[in-house]
Amino acid sequence: MANLNVAGAGSPFNSIVNQGANTAASGALANKLGTAGVSGKTSLKQSDFIQLLVAQVKNQDPTKPMDPSQFMNQLAQFSTVNGIQDLNTSFNSLSGKLTSDQALQAAGLVGRTVLLSRADASLQAGGSVSGQITLPQAAQNVSLKITDSSGVEVRNLSLGNGKAGDLLFKWDGFEEDGSAAPAGKYHLVAEGFTGGKQQAFTMAINNNVNSVTLGQDNASTQLNLADGGSVSLSDVLAIK
Numbered sequence: 001m002a003n004l005n006v007a008g009a010g011s012p013f014n015s016i017v018n019q020g021a022n023t024a025a026s027g028a029l030a031n032k033l034g035t036a037g038v039s040g041k042t043s044l045k046q047s048d049f050i051q052l053l054v055a056q057v058k059n060q061d062p063t064k065p066m067d068p069s070q071f072m073n074q075l076a077q078f079s080t081v082n083g084i085q086d087l088n089t090s091f092n093s094l095s096g097k098l099t100s101d102q103a104l105q106a107a108g109l110v111g112r113t114v115l116l117s118r119a120d121a122s123l124q125a126g127g128s129v130s131g132q133i134t135l136p137q138a139a140q141n142v143s144l145k146i147t148d149s150s151g152v153e154v155r156n157l158s159l160g161n162g163k164a165g166d167l168l169f170k171w172d173g174f175e176e177d178g179s180a181a182p183a184g185k186y187h188l189v190a191e192g193f194t195g196g197k198q199q200a201f202t203m204a205i206n207n208n209v210n211s212v213t214l215g216q217d218n219a220s221t222q223l224n225l226a227d228g229g230s231v232s233l234s235d236v237l238a239i240k
Contacts, residue, residue, distance in 0.1 A: 106221045106233050107214040115238040117204045122227030125183040130170040131205035133190040137164045142192035149185050204237055
């Protein structure tokens with residue numbers, strides 16, 4: 001239940017208490033609240049306000065009727081504060097449910113392959129790297145250049161021509177000379193020709209999810225990947 005401050009000099013609560021204290025009908029209530037005020041009470045609940053308002057209306061001076069605008073304003077404040085409190089409670093409840101649902105979704109991804117927007121890949125011993133290249137329009141002579149952590153090119157894959165959309169690719173993990181590339185980090189660059197001009201394209205790479213770290217203190221849920229990195233659930237483009 002919302003409380004409103006009654007300590008201000010211009011507050012109608014002070015007027016209610018002071019006037020109510022001079023009437024027999026509201027004397028007990030005014031005495032109760034007046035005593036609380038002396039002991040340091042600075043706020044009233046909505047039920048206290050209604051009691052005071054009813055007592056004041058019953059015992060007002062007919063020749064000097066009370067101004068209802070102040071009381072209506074105070075009552076509106078109670079309704080507003082209560083509404084905000086109820087809204088906060090609803091949002092907190094919804095936030096908790098969404099967090100729980102997200103955790104369940106993330107847990108179901110363990111052992112699955114996810115597609116992530118990135119140009120760096122981790123090659124496991126004897127493994128391969130796959131993903132897709134996004135072509136904004138039809139492209140010709142699309143190629144995928146793969147370099148190691150030192151910037152040395154180890155393979156250049158020719159992917160031919162592609163229509164607008166996603167062009168799938170897979171690097172088998174072998175270098176140009178046919179030897180197996182060592183495990184480690186590699187950088188991929190996709191290029192091709194559109195409208196007679198060479199252009200670089202964005203890409204996404206597949207990765208496996210090993211485990212999930214649930215978010216704490218408003219932190220997002222993290223997917224721990226097979227390459228040792230981690231990403232937020234919202235970074236996943238597709239699940240395979």
